Amino acid sequence: MSRSFILSRTARMLLPVLVVLSLVTFYRGHHLPGGGFIGGLLAASGFALVALGDGTAAARRLLRIKPVSLMAGGLSVALGSGILGLVAGGALFRGLWLPEIHIPVLGVVHLGTPMLFDAGVYLTVAGFALQVLFSLQEADA
Amino acid sequence: MSDAGLLFLQLIVPAATATVCMIARGSARVQHSIGVMGAAVALAAAAALLLRVDSVGVLAAQAGGWAAPFGITIVADRLAAGMVLISALVGLAVAVYSLRDLRDGALHWEFFPLFHLLLLGVQGSFLTGDLFNLYVWFEVMLVASFVLLTLGNRASQLEGALKYVMLNIVASALFLVGAGLIYGKLGTLNMADIAVKLQDPQEAALLHTSGVLLLAAFGLKAGLFPLFFWLPASYHTPRVAVSAVFAGLLTKVGVYALMRAYTLFFAAKFADLQALLLWVAAATMVTGVLGAAAHFEIRRILSFHIVSQIGYMVLGLALMTPLALAGAIFYLGHHIIVKTNLFFVGGIVEHLRGTGELSKLGGLYKHAPWLAALFFIPAFSLGGIPPLSGFWAKLAVIKAGLEAQAWAVTSIALLVGVLTLFSMTKIWAEAFWKRQPDDHKPPPRPVGARRKLIPLVLPSAVFASLTIVIGLAGGPLFAFAMRASAQLLDPQGYIEAVLRAGGGAP
Numbered sequence: 263m264s265r266s267f268i269l270s271r272t273a274r275m276l277l278p279v280l281v282v283l284s285l286v287t288f289y290r291g292h293h294l295p296g297g298g299f300i301g302g303l304l305a306a307s308g309f310a311l312v313a314l315g316d317g318t319a320a321a322r323r324l325l326r327i328k329p330v331s332l333m334a335g336g337l338s339v340a341l342g343s344g345i346l347g348l349v350a351g352g353a354l355f356r357g358l359w360l361p362e363i364h365i366p367v368l369g370v371v372h373l374g375t376p377m378l379f380d381a382g383v384y385l386t387v388a389g390f391a392l393q394v395l396f397s398l399q400e401a402d403a
Numbered sequence: 404m405s406d407a408g409l410l411f412l413q414l415i416v417p418a419a420t421a422t423v424c425m426i427a428r429g430s431a432r433v434q435h436s437i438g439v440m441g442a443a444v445a446l447a448a449a450a451a452l453l454l455r456v457d458s459v460g461v462l463a464a465q466a467g468g469w470a471a472p473f474g475i476t477i478v479a480d481r482l483a484a485g486m487v488l489i490s491a492l493v494g495l496a497v498a499v500y501s502l503r504d505l506r507d508g509a510l511h512w513e514f515f516p517l518f519h520l521l522l523l524g525v526q527g528s529f530l531t532g533d534l535f536n537l538y539v540w541f542e543v544m545l546v547a548s549f550v551l552l553t554l555g556n557r558a559s560q561l562e563g564a565l566k567y568v569m570l571n572i573v574a575s576a577l578f579l580v581g582a583g584l585i586y587g588k589l590g591t592l593n594m595a596d597i598a599v600k601l602q603d604p605q606e607a608a609l610l611h612t613s614g615v616l617l618l619a620a621f622g623l624k625a626g627l628f629p630l631f632f633w634l635p636a637s638y639h640t641p642r643v644a645v646s647a648v649f650a651g652l653l654t655k656v657g658v659y660a661l662m663r664a665y666t667l668f669f670a671a672k673f674a675d676l677q678a679l680l681l682w683v684a685a686a687t688m689v690t691g692v693l694g695a696a697a698h699f700e701i702r703r704i705l706s707f708h709i710v711s712q713i714g715y716m717v718l719g720l721a722l723m724t725p726l727a728l729a730g731a732i733f734y735l736g737h738h739i740i741v742k743t744n745l746f747f748v749g750g751i752v753e754h755l756r757g758t759g760e761l762s763k764l765g766g767l768y769k770h771a772p773w774l775a776a777l778f779f780i781p782a783f784s785l786g787g788i789p790p791l792s793g794f795w796a797k798l799a800v801i802k803a804g805l806e807a808q809a810w811a812v813t814s815i816a817l818l819v820g821v822l823t824l825f826s827m828t829k830i831w832a833e834a835f836w837k838r839q840p841d842d843h844k845p846p847p848r849p850v851g852a853r854r855k856l857i858p859l860v861l862p863s864a865v866f867a868s869l870t871i872v873i874g875l876a877g878g879p880l881f882a883f884a885m886r887a888s889a890q891l892l893d894p895q896g897y898i899e900a901v902l903r904a905g906g907g908a909p
Contacts, residue, residue, distance in 0.1 A: 334425040341418050353468035354411040354477075 270315035277324070280308030288384050292372075298380035302387030310395050318396045329396060332389025340382025343375040355379070407464035409452055410477045413487055413526050416445045417494075421519035428512040435502060438515035442495040445522070449484075449491040456484040457883070461890070461897050463532065463904035472593035476532035476901050481887035482732060486529045486659055489739050493651045494522045496862035500747060501644035503754070503858045510554055510642055521547035521648065528656045532901050534582050534592040534668070537660065541578065541624070544653065545571055551645045552637060563637035570633040574623035581616030588613075595901035597668040598894060607671045614672045617664060618680075625657025627717060628686035631710045635694060638709070639702035639759075643750030646702060650709055651743035655735055658716050662731070665720060666891040667898075673723065680721035685812045688714030688819040695826045701749040701759040701834065704826055705742070708785065711819060712738050718816060719800045722807050728888035730799030733881055737784070737792040737873060744781040744866035748774065751859050752834060761830065766839035775835050777860070780867040782831065784874070786824035792873035795881065 284304035291297025313321035322328075347356035359374035420441025427434040456462055456479050463478040465471060479487070498518070504510045524544030531537050552564040586592050588609060589600045601607045623630040634654065638646050665673045665680075691711025695704045716738070719731025751774060752767065753759050768775045784791035787798075797820055804813035873880060890896065 330425070330428070334422060334428075337418075337422040337425065341415070341422055345415060347467070348408065348411055348415075351468060352405070353407060353464065354415070354466050356468040 273311035273315035277308040298383030302384040305388045306391035318399050329389045329393035332385050336382045336385030340379050343378035406462045410464045412448045417519045417523035421516045424515040439498045442498040446491040446495050449488040453484040453488045461900035463900045471902050472591045472596035475536045477530050478532035480890050483529045490525050497648045500862045517547045525652050552641045560640045563640035566633050567637040574620045577616045578620035581613040584613040594668040595898040601671040621657050621660040626654045626710045626713050635706040638706040647743050647746035650746050651739045667894050684714045684718035685815045692819045692822040699761045722803050725888050727803030729884040733884040734796040737796045741781040741784050747863040748778045761833035764834040765837045768835040777863050782827040784870045786827050787820045790874045792870050795877040
């Protein structure tokens with residue numbers, strides 16, 4: 263497959279933009295449309311673009327860890343957030359919250375186990391999507 | 404441990420095992436031992452739950468601490484706890500059985516994470532008290548089973564999986580629409596809350612559509628006539644360990660959902676559907692057994708028998724007397740053990756001879772008399788020969804049918820029992836008794852083959868002894884089934900437990 267120079271350069275430029283956008287979407291999703299699922303897909307799309315432009319080997323190098331490890335990590339984080347609610351709150355997935363803090367730019371930050379669960383979803387979805395895309399592209403080659 | 408903790412543990416153990424198996428994918432030895440150990444822990448937790456439920460009654464806990472009907476309730480009565488225990492038992496047996504396939508490289512590291520994810524879906528379906536949550540657990544099972552079906556990447560597997568996927572997606576869509584209509588009408592998805600609201604006949608008036616949609620969705624999962632055809636089209640294609648767990652558990656989740664529906668949240672609608680359900684049960688029994696008679700490959704024959712046996716369970720449900728329901732529950736438990744074991748034995752035959760085609764098999768009785776014994780016990784239990792477990796299961800359902808004076812359906816059930824025995828003797832005569840055909844010499848046995856068979860034979864032998872124990876000590880188990888059936892027929896205790904259960908300490 264001949265590589266397109268334009269696609270390759272654009273993908274490299276879009277990757278950081280998409281990753282930042284995915285994090286914003288993830289954080290916003292707590293009270294507004296967005297969240298871990300769509301955030302994970304956006305992050306995966308950044309690496310998928312690089313895989314289309316420069317091949318999966320380049321995308322895997324940039325990702326540093328294996329997509330399957332992302333999935334395993336995400337599942338552990340999500341399950342851990344549920345168990346935390348059971349141990350400290352008496353019910354699986356009970357929401358536990360840290361005190362509100364003020365951070366410039368972000369405003370009032372309210373961290374808790376639901377957001378931790380969402381982070382697990384983000385990692386699992388990103389890992390799953392990349393695993394599927396990379397496998398399909400590598401099977402084709 | 405608190406009761407809520409005990410309930411949640413049934414879900415945490417398979418979820419954690421799946422995750423750890425995924426993390427430990429690099430080392431086969433570590434992953435396999437965690438996969439088997441997780442199944443053993445799940446079995447111990449399930450046994451503790453059943454003992455607790457049988458002594459103190461229905462247990463309920465609210466996920467996230469949100470009170471019913473707003474949150475998702477996890478609830479266990481005797482039927483649910485019994486199903487959880489038997490599923491955990493099948494889980495452990497299949498985990499051990501799969502070790503041989505895994506060591507030979509016929510399965511990959513994906514097996515254990517997906518297998519425990521499948522068990523998570525099964526246990527969740529049994530324990531949930533929320534209709535939409537039941538849909539989610541069905542999807543968890545489905546996602547795991549899609550991949551498990553195709554592990555191995557053979558063309559026949561892809562063909563089987565395609566039929567399985569298409570029809571199960573249709574069932575999911577029907578389920579979702581049915582549940583959506585209920586939510587639109589009643590404003591709740593909590594099963595106990597739906598049951599309370601439907602006690603008002605005015606509320607129950609406009610729910611025929613969702614009643615039929617849910618019947619179709621659960622019926623397709625259970626493999627009822629005329630929606631069963633995906634099952635024999637796909638169950639003989641995957642690895643034996645996979646088809647054994649599918650055959651044992653997945654259709655039974657559909658039967659369980661039907662039981663839950665018509666004794667709890669759709670109890671008010673049951674009278675309209677009783678006649679339909681009776682004839683569907685009869686048609687399921689007959690078509691399943693005729694399909695089995697027409698096939699000549701071990702796992703295909705066994706797949707059709709799943710369909711026909713589902714008919715007996717639904718017959719028990721459709722009669723809806725205390726004895727009939729107890730018979731259906733006893734049948735469920737007996738059938739899970741026997742059917743899983745028959746697939747185990749079919750798998751051992753395929754390992755020894757390299758095929759499951761009856762025309763290419765023969766002489767197994769002479770070469771492996773122990774295997775003949777392992778086959779004989781579950782096969783004749785399935786046919787209903789006393790004193791094996793299947794005899795008592797059939798006896799209870801048929802006695803209930805006679806008491807309810809459902810003559811036609813009961814005689815069909817008796818006739819199907821005879822035909823079941825016929826196709827079991829067909830496997831017996833072809834694979835075990837007749838001489839090995841000269842043009843199909845069995846592959847020579849490699850050195851050390853005997854020791855490699857241990858993970859295959861051990862679960863099968865344990866299940867065969869269980870079949871005998873259930874047969875000989877049927878009394879206490881049937882008494883348990885009667886208690887479970889009494890609990891189902893008087894759902895007030897279940898409803899109160901769900902609606903009163905607190906969210907636990909804040």
